[in-house]
Amino acid sequence: GQNIDQPTEMTATEGAIVQINCTYQTSGFNGLFWYQQHAGEAPTFLSYNVLDGLEEKGRFSSFLSRSKGYSYLLLKELQMKDSASYLCAVRDSNYQLIWGAGTKLIIKP
Amino acid sequence: GAVVSQHPSRVICKSGTSVKIECRSLDFQATTMFWYRQFPKQSLMLMATSNEGSKATYEQGVEKDKFLINHASLTLSTLTVTSAHPEDSSFYICSAVMGTGSSPLHFGNGTRLTVT
Secondary structure, three states: OOEEEOOOEEEEEOOOOEEEEEEEEOOOOOOEEEEEEOOOOOOEEEEEEOOOEEEEEOOEEEEEEOOOOEEEEEEOOOOHHHOEEEEEEEEOOOOOEEEOOOEEEEEEO | OOOEEEEOOEEEEOOOOOEEEEEEEOOOOOOEEEEEEEOOOOOOEEEEEEEOOOOOEEOOOOOOOOEEEEEEEOOEEEEEEOOOOHHHOEEEEEEEEOOOOOOOOEEOOOEEEEEO
16 A cells, blocks of 8 residues: 655754654555645745755755655754644645644644 | 535535535636545545546545536536535535646645534
8 A cells, every 4th residue: 555654743942953753554655745834824835856955945845765765854943933733735646635644743942 | 726616515404404515716727636435533535536528536535426526617516515414514625636747736725514
């Protein structure tokens, strides 16, 4: 079966750095996405990785290792508004998106 | 760019009535639209995938006669919840994608449905 694992919840301090991990086992691979979802709102697109390595976008970076079936989202200089759920999703060989359950990130002052 | 508009954002209806939710891609043509539902503190659950001009593909366990999907054009898809029951109360979110490959899904703002 297809599976995506991410931690259920993480806590970090304002101004700090946090890394949210995602591991996947899917039928094929056609890219990995990270989305941010605030409570009661729809997800918003953060990043996309299809090749191994690090993609940096401002305070957010995403890393992919296809051989390990592993990705992480790195958030720097955390702000209170970063409190949200972060969803990892993998596009499989049929271009279907497989979603992780999301990681709820709590930022404390 | 890549804006998806979903309407209404909130709706309250009585049991037995039907509710229509619209999803529009405002600045691009969506080859495929997806409908998700999400219960509190849970992840997104794909309900169906729709391509313009063809019948929607429903996920296992989703009743196609209850959740009617119409994808009339490359910019509009509608989800109609027929004969709604309280257990249909949920957050419904549409998303649209242009092409495949690296194109991400762009989500509408979601519709909070409450069935009384």
